[in-house]
Amino acid sequence: MKLYPLFLLPTASAFAPTAFLRRQHTSLDASVGIVFGTSTGSTEEVADAIASRINEVLGSGSCDPPICVDNVVGTLSSTFSTYSSVICGTPTWNTGAETERSGTAWDEVYYGEMGDLKLEGKKVAVFGLGDQESYGENYADASGELYDVLQSLGVKSFGETTVDDSYVHEESKAQRGDKFVGLLCDQANQDDLTPGRVERWVDQLVAEGFFADGAGTAETQQADGDVEVVGRDKITVEVLKEVEEAPSSPVSFDATWKGYRNEKKGSTLWVNQENRVESYTTQN
Ligand SMILES: Cc1cc2nc3c(=O)[nH]c(=O)nc-3n(C[C@H](O)[C@H](O)[C@H](O)COP(=O)(O)O)c2cc1C
Structure with a gap:
């Protein structure tokens, strides 16, 4: 049986608990x-x-x-x-x-x-x-x-x-x-x-959010400023359920994700570093 992780949970306490707000083939289709x-x-x-x-x-x-x-x-x-x-x-x-x-x-x-x-x-x-x-x-x-x-x-x-x-x-x-x-x-x-x-x-x-569908926020700052860029090492993949088939969700949980932290909104935009197309936002 192949295991597919169903949820990604940031380990840093600052980001927990985490809940998915949306998953999409980005926001980047604009x-x-x-x-x-x-x-x-x-x-x-x-x-x-x-x-x-x-x-x-x-x-x-x-x-x-x-x-x-x-x-x-x-x-x-x-x-x-x-x-x-x-x-x-x-x-x-x-x-x-x-x-x-x-x-x-x-x-x-x-x-x-x-x-x-x-x-x-x-x-x-x-x-x-x-x-x-x-x-x-x-x-x-x-x-x-x-x-x-x-x-x-x-x-x-x-x-x-x-x-x-x-x-x-x-x-x-x-x-x-x-x-x-x-x-x-x-x-x-x-x-x-x-x-x-x-x-x-x-x-x-x-x-x-410049490339996202909708209006975006323009609230985050440069990566060397207020944005905290979080690497893969700060994420754990938690297997919550064992499934035989791949989940229908387009999100590839076994990929490397880069997080763009928006302190003002208290959210993090995660972009798949392998295909750079998938993204989702977590709120905490
Ligand atoms: C006659 C002349 C006047 C220029 N005036 C300015 C200026 O006022 N301020 C500035 O920042 N750069 C100035 N530049 C530099 C150009 O903006 C710069 O070389 C730019 O890269 C040219 O872009 P382009 O190759 O797309 O036309 C000037 C350059 C020349 C040759």
């Missing part, structure tokens, strides 16, 4: 799109890295290939409505102006076509590129404008990040207090930090 602007290709590189990471975490095909905003001017409405979660990215170009400094087609649509978009409640996250060494007083300013335009349209924003010591800029319109409005990268000076930043950011978006 459609995800990336729209970016670029002049010299760096923002596209980061957009591609984000898409790759999403597909790695959520399963191949979860994220469509990134779309250059220049190619969808005039049809932005249908582009945004295709996706339940949209990631928008931009570089910054110093023109001496306060606004419209992406140097891309974003500047053409911010105060025209975008004003007609129906984005109330749409899940959106922002990323941006800049050069902290050469433009330290205006690092990634245009990401702040992109964020503000989207906010003015009533989107639900995800993916704000904590400004940590790895950033050496002096000022940025994309910085609000100790937070950036999204993921900021610097391919000119810190391209070696980009893969780690992208990885942590996508993991954060998962934890915030």
Whole structure:
């Protein structure tokens, strides 16, 4: 007789007792799109890295290939409505102006076509590129404008990040207090930090529920901040019942699970690390 564990119980007392709230083939079936602007290709590189990471975490095909905003001017409405979660990215170009400094087609649509978009409640996250060494007083300013335009349209924003010591800029319109409005990268000076930043950011978006069906919460923080990432070693698999057939539930109990702790909600989102598709939430 083969044994199939029916329940996973976290051993750490902080997480007990545990009850399943839902099991699903994720929350991660929502459609995800990336729209970016670029002049010299760096923002596209980061957009591609984000898409790759999403597909790695959520399963191949979860994220469509990134779309250059220049190619969808005039049809932005249908582009945004295709996706339940949209990631928008931009570089910054110093023109001496306060606004419209992406140097891309974003500047053409911010105060025209975008004003007609129906984005109330749409899940959106922002990323941006800049050069902290050469433009330290205006690092990634245009990401702040992109964020503000989207906010003015009533989107639900995800993916704000904590400004940590790895950033050496002096000022940025994309910085609000100790937070950036999204993921900021610097391919000119810190391209070696980009893969780690992208990885942590996508993991954060998962934890915030950005990819989930429904509205998500955006309440969790970066993994190196308030989120407690719990590994397999803190879980025990308890065999509560012996069965001859595999349970009909899609959840693979013998897989390795990674937990994303949301302290505010008092819940943990568990993602199957082998197929990165299955997930469930425990409340305690
Ligand atoms: C003329 C010029 C002006 C720039 N102005 C800024 C700026 O104001 N702030 C900033 O953070 N980066 C600035 N940058 C750096 C670019 O944002 C950075 O190189 C970015 O990676 C370009 O992205 P892209 O290749 O997608 O166009 C500037 C670069 C150039 C060449």
